[in-house]
Amino acid sequence: xxxxxxxxxxxxxxxxxxxxxxxxxxxxxxxxxxxxxxxxxxxxxxxxxxxxxxxxxxxxxxxxxxxxxxxxxxxxxxxxxxxxxxxxxxxxxxxxxxxxxxxxxxxxxxxxxxxxxxxxxxxxxxxxxxxxxxxxxxxxxxxxxxxxxxxxxxxxxxxxxxxxxxxxxxxxxxxxxxxxxxxxxxxxxxxxxxxxxxxxxxxxxxxxxxxxxxxxxxxxxxxxxxxxxxxxxxxxxxxxxxxxxxxxxxxxxxxxxxxxxxxxxxxxxxxxxxxxxxxxxxxxxxxxxxxxxxxxxxxxxxxxxxx
Amino acid sequence: xxxxxxxxxxxxxxxxxxxxxxxxxxxxxxxxxxxxxxxxxxxxxxxxxxxxxxxxxxxxxxxxxxxxxxxxxxxxxxxxxxxxxxxxxxxxxxxxxxxxxxxxxxxxxxxxxxxxxxxxxxxxxxxxxxxxxxxxxxxxxxxxxxxxxxxxxxxxxxxxxxxxxxxxxxxxxxxxxxxxxxxxxxxxxxxxxxxxxxxxxxxxxxxxxxxxxxxxxxxxxxxxxxxxxxxxxxxxxxxxxxxxxxxxxxxxx
Numbered sequence: 001x002x003x004x005x006x007x008x009x010x011x012x013x014x015x016x017x018x019x020x021x022x023x024x025x026x027x028x029x030x031x032x033x034x035x036x037x038x039x040x041x042x043x044x045x046x047x048x049x050x051x052x053x054x055x056x057x058x059x060x061x062x063x064x065x066x067x068x069x070x071x072x073x074x075x076x077x078x079x080x081x082x083x084x085x086x087x088x089x090x091x092x093x094x095x096x097x098x099x100x101x102x103x104x105x106x107x108x109x110x111x112x113x114x115x116x117x118x119x120x121x122x123x124x125x126x127x128x129x130x131x132x133x134x135x136x137x138x139x140x141x142x143x144x145x146x147x148x149x150x151x152x153x154x155x156x157x158x159x160x161x162x163x164x165x166x167x168x169x170x171x172x173x174x175x176x177x178x179x180x181x182x183x184x185x186x187x188x189x190x191x192x193x194x195x196x197x198x199x200x201x202x203x204x205x206x207x208x209x210x211x212x213x214x215x216x217x218x219x220x221x222x223x224x225x226x227x228x229x230x231x232x233x234x235x236x237x238x239x240x241x242x243x244x245x246x247x248x249x250x251x252x253x254x255x256x257x258x259x260x261x262x263x264x265x266x267x268x269x270x271x272x273x274x275x276x277x278x279x280x281x282x283x284x285x286x287x288x289x290x291x292x293x294x295x296x297x298x299x300x301x302x303x304x305x306x307x
Numbered sequence: 308x309x310x311x312x313x314x315x316x317x318x319x320x321x322x323x324x325x326x327x328x329x330x331x332x333x334x335x336x337x338x339x340x341x342x343x344x345x346x347x348x349x350x351x352x353x354x355x356x357x358x359x360x361x362x363x364x365x366x367x368x369x370x371x372x373x374x375x376x377x378x379x380x381x382x383x384x385x386x387x388x389x390x391x392x393x394x395x396x397x398x399x400x401x402x403x404x405x406x407x408x409x410x411x412x413x414x415x416x417x418x419x420x421x422x423x424x425x426x427x428x429x430x431x432x433x434x435x436x437x438x439x440x441x442x443x444x445x446x447x448x449x450x451x452x453x454x455x456x457x458x459x460x461x462x463x464x465x466x467x468x469x470x471x472x473x474x475x476x477x478x479x480x481x482x483x484x485x486x487x488x489x490x491x492x493x494x495x496x497x498x499x500x501x502x503x504x505x506x507x508x509x510x511x512x513x514x515x516x517x518x519x520x521x522x523x524x525x526x527x528x529x530x531x532x533x534x535x536x537x538x539x540x541x542x543x544x545x546x547x548x549x550x551x552x553x554x555x556x557x558x559x560x
Binding site for chain 2: 091
């Protein structure tokens with residue numbers, strides 16, 4: 001099946017010599033939520049801007065449902081809706097007019113019924129005649145989403161969609177994104193909130209210094225690079241890890257109250273039982289045991305550190 | 308062709324004008340009234356007829372051109388510069404619309420607005436001096452062509468400018484002096500021979516001359532030369548816009 005987005009060998013160097021992207025190759029499949037993670041200046045927005053036609057491509061190609069975004073730009077761009085990072089809106093326009101403008105700009109005839117439905121879904125209906133400058137930041141963000149969805153795109157780019165948005169609105173946006181995915185919309189989002197990617201993404205791409213370090217299904221990535229820890233709360237604190245336990249990958253908490261055993265849950269004989277036996281045979285008593293799975297954030301920090 | 312897109316830009320720009328309709332119309336009308344009070348009634352009554360036309364009536368075509376040139380450039384330059392300034396240009400750049408269609412939307416709206424203002428100035432002038440338009444078709448031709456050509460120039464200025472100061476630079480430092488020195492308020496035949504020749508280097512002379520001919524059949528240069536010059540100027544502006552679109556100058560990184 002033709003991917004929704006196919007990026008091949010994309011490179012970008014700005015006029016001041018800064019290389020924003022270095023040989024990016026990436027496919028995004030139809031109907032998936034793809035999260036692009038990376039630190040500030042990693043190249044996330046440049047990549048999105050190049051796919052959407054805002055920034056010129058130096059080398060490489062971008063295809064949207066098989067249509068080249070330079071030579072067949074009309075078809076390619078018609079599939080895409082973009083919610084940019086900045087809240088760039090026409091302050092003096094009303095919500096209704098600005099959303100209707102976006103739809104027609106993308107070559108669609110006006111459809112008041114659809115715009116009404118869209119504004120209602122995004123809880124903007126009662127503000128339809130309000131000038132955008134009178135809206136709160138969260139509402140402006142929703143207007144941006146409404147503008148991006150106004151022409152019924154099959155692919156939605158969300159560049160830092162929940163930056164500066166309160167927790168309640170963020171969760172409501174997540175619900176809306178999931179709803180869109182259920183409707184078959186392919187979603188590509190960039191975010192600083194790893195929690196957001198962990199919560200929503202099917203697949204993760206990590207970009208750093210213009211290079212795509214990894215693209216992997218979220219579950220596979222967390223299984224591959226994620227670690228699990230068994231934390232044993234001791235009866236009596238230790239000053240060092242006993243020599244008799246040196247066969248295990250152990251750490252000791254600063255206060256000496258906890259022994260931390262790191263293991264791979266995917267392996268059958270991963271040493272958990274042996275470790276528990278060793279504690280018993282060494283007469284190391286404990287009053288509690290807990291496990292901790294490394295988060296996507298831990299994996300992200302590890303990947304960025306390695307790169 | 309993305310007709311819906313062109314119309315969306317056109318409607319958007321026109322609605323911006325309607326939001327400030329008082330300012331859009333009142334400002335040129337008041338300026339015209341002031342010009343007529345000063346040059347038509349106060350000073351004009353002491354100036355003899357030029358080519359058999361009273362001075363008050365003589366300056367009407369020049370006044371209309373003065374207003375239309377300024378309005379065309381400021382409307383079009385602001386129209387494209389403002390989305391660049393606020394960042395909303397991202398939507399235009401990511402839409403399935405060609406640069407040519409974008410230009411039609413912005414230039415069409417700017418030209419329409421300045422055409423409307425030009426007609427209002429013409430009607431206002433009718434309250435002060437008896438108007439006669441001997442060649443209304445040619446008058447409409449010059450008016451429309453000037454609106455389109457200078458809106459194109461304004462569009463170029465709006466793309467070139469990287470600050471509000473530059474946006475004002477060309478209209479204030481180049482277009483206004485050229486218009487004042489292009490025969491808005493006098494016939495270049497009234498100048499010494501040397502300055503007449505220098506004036507012929509000013510493209511606005513040809514616009515005002517042709518436009519004035521359509522009113523009174525009196526002109527500084529022949530009609531054919533005026534028509535040729537405005538078409539040449541239009542061609543230059545279109546070539547510049549085509550180059551901007553091809554290279555993405557100041558629009559795309």
